[in-house]
Amino acid sequence: MRKVPVVEKILSSNDGLAMENRLRLEDSRVFSLNFMASPGAGKTSLIERTISGLLPHFRLAVIDGDIASTLDADRAAAAGAKSIQVNTGGECHLDAIMLKSALDQLDLDEIDILIVENVGNLVCPVNFALGTQQSVLIASIPEGDDKPYKYPGMYQGVNALVINKIDLLPYVPFRMHYFRQGVEILNPGLVTFQLSCRTGEGLDEWLEWVKNQVQKN
Amino acid sequence: MHELSVTESILEISLRHAREANAQRILGLHIVIGQLASIVDDSVQFYWDLIAKDTLAEGAQLNFERIPAQLECLDCSTRYGLDGREMACPNCQGTKVRIATGKEFYVSSIEVE
Numbered sequence: 001m002r003k004v005p006v007v008e009k010i011l012s013s014n015d016g017l018a019m020e021n022r023l024r025l026e027d028s029r030v031f032s033l034n035f036m037a038s039p040g041a042g043k044t045s046l047i048e049r050t051i052s053g054l055l056p057h058f059r060l061a062v063i064d065g066d067i068a069s070t071l072d073a074d075r076a077a078a079a080g081a082k083s084i085q086v087n088t089g090g091e092c093h094l095d096a097i098m099l100k101s102a103l104d105q106l107d108l109d110e111i112d113i114l115i116v117e118n119v120g121n122l123v124c125p126v127n128f129a130l131g132t133q134q135s136v137l138i139a140s141i142p143e144g145d146d147k148p149y150k151y152p153g154m155y156q157g158v159n160a161l162v163i164n165k166i167d168l169l170p171y172v173p174f175r176m177h178y179f180r181q182g183v184e185i186l187n188p189g190l191v192t193f194q195l196s197c198r199t200g201e202g203l204d205e206w207l208e209w210v211k212n213q214v215q216k217n
Numbered sequence: 218m219h220e221l222s223v224t225e226s227i228l229e230i231s232l233r234h235a236r237e238a239n240a241q242r243i244l245g246l247h248i249v250i251g252q253l254a255s256i257v258d259d260s261v262q263f264y265w266d267l268i269a270k271d272t273l274a275e276g277a278q279l280n281f282e283r284i285p286a287q288l289e290c291l292d293c294s295t296r297y298g299l300d301g302r303e304m305a306c307p308n309c310q311g312t313k314v315r316i317a318t319g320k321e322f323y324v325s326s327i328e329v330e
Contacts, residue, residue, distance in 0.1 A: 004238045006324045010226045010248075095222070123255050127322075152286070152299060153253040156316055185304045185312045 014128055017096035021103060021131025028108035031214045032116065034130050036154065037138035039120030042164035044072045045197035046138055046206075047115055051079040053207040058112040058214060063102040065094040065119050072117055081115075082106065093124040096131055112214055122147070126157040134159040134213070141165040145175045148182030156186040160193070162206065167196040220260035221268075227261070228268055231327050235273050240329030245278040247328075251321035252286040252299075277327075286319025 009015070025032045035043045044064075051060050062076035065086045073085035084102050088094065099116065106114075116132055118125045126135075137158040139147060142165060148155040155161075161183060169176075183190055191209065195202030227248065235243050250256050258281045269275050286299040290306035291313040297306065299319070305312050 001244060001328055001330050002238075003326050003328050004234055004240070005326050006230060006234050007326075008230050008234075009323045010223060010230065011322060013226060013229075091222075127255055149304060152304075152316065153255070153320065181312070182304060185314055186316075188313060 011127070011129075014096045017100060018129035018131035021096055021099050022133070023131075024103060025108065025114065025131065025133065026217075028111070029217050030108050030111050030114050031210075031217050032114040032132035032134070033210075034116045034118055034125075034132040034135040035138060036118045036122075036125045036135060036158070037120060038122050038140070038143055041120075041138045041140040041143065042162075042197050043117050043120070043138050044075050046162060046164065047072075047076055047081075047117060048079045049197050049200075049203055050115065050207065050210060051076065051081045053203065054113065054210065055080050058211075059110060060113045060115065061106055061111045062115050062117060063099065063106075064117045065098065067091070067119060076115075076117075082111070088119060092119055092121050093128050094118050094130055095128045099130045099132075113210065122151045122154050126154045136160045136162060138162045138164055139179075141168045141174050142172055144172075145179035146182075148179065148186060152186055155183055158187070158190070160191040160209070161187075163192065163194045164197055166194050166201060167199045220257060221264045223256060224261050224264035224268060227265070227324060228272065228274060230324050231274055231277070232272060234324075234327055235329050238329055240273065240327075243274040243277040243327050243329050245280060245328040246274075247280045247282065247325045249282045249284060249321045249323050249325050251284045251319040253316070253319040254322040256322060258283075282325070284318050284321050287317045288314045289317035290314055 037043045061082040063084045064073040070085045073083045077083040084105050086098050086102050135158045193206045287296045289296045290311045292311035293309045295308040
């Protein structure tokens with residue numbers, strides 16, 4: 001009996017494919033975002049608002065990942081984006097191979113911005129790289145202010161944070177200082193937006209950021 | 218959930234290394250899983266028993282080493298665990314930290330004959 005050292009990351013094949021996806025998107029100068037959040041936080045609403053705020057100057061496409069239905073892809077299409085639905089077959093997150101198949105269905109030269117809407121889940125998606133240029137976590141006021149402390153991997157692993165449903169602040173016991181302190185510890189200087197998809201408050205700053213990111217490409 | 222695809226990757230990695238080592242059989246694997254890697258040992262074991270059948274890895278013992286999540290204070294280098302309530306450094310109350318351990322997820326070695 002002998003011991004053979006291996007020391008190989010189990011997700012290395014996913015990471016490798018994610019890198020291929022990333023290079024492919026960059027080659028076509030597509031600015032890509034991975035939207036992650038709990039179910040109901042407002043991923044699809046923010047996508048709708050982003051599409052209507054950036055059309056027609058920018059061409060947007062959306063890849064939506066869900067375990068069932070085409071509800072979210074339909075909403076993105078209704079808002080005016082080229083939209084692809086990926087049904088994950090029960091998987092609780094998108095992975096690089098699913099993104100690769102979805103990219104094969106798009107003409108990347110006809111797109112400026114690609115938003116990938118991940119499955120509603122605060123746990124798994126952050127561990128499965130897709131290859132998007134940036135990742136965004138959408139938190140929402142009714143979820144409570146302790147989420148950074150309970151889901152440190154997610155909060156630490158994203159490039160931007162949107163705090164949605166700020167119109168509900170007067171009605172729920174959400175301590176913004178406590179929440180933002182948790183975020184600051186895990187991800188110092190994280191670009192953060194406070195907005196309401198429903199009322200439109202704070203959306204302009206978000207749209208400006210997206211436009212600046214696209215122009216940097 | 219995703220433990221099946223993850224277990225398939227573990228199988229692929231171990232079979233490849235066993236072949237490179239000219240092994241006839243894999244007796245055991247050592248897998249390191251960090252607390253933040255969100256993978257459940259029992260689910261991996263469950264799928265392993267199904268997919269390792271009729272391979273060099275059939276019957277191999279899975280050994281899991283769990284690594285707890287630890288934060289490291291960037292000011293005083295103290296390492297401390299994540300208890301979900303307080304994230305500032307217990308030693309100096311610093312708030313500049315990094316996740317030092319807890320995200321590992323790899324096959325560290327296999328035992329073969």
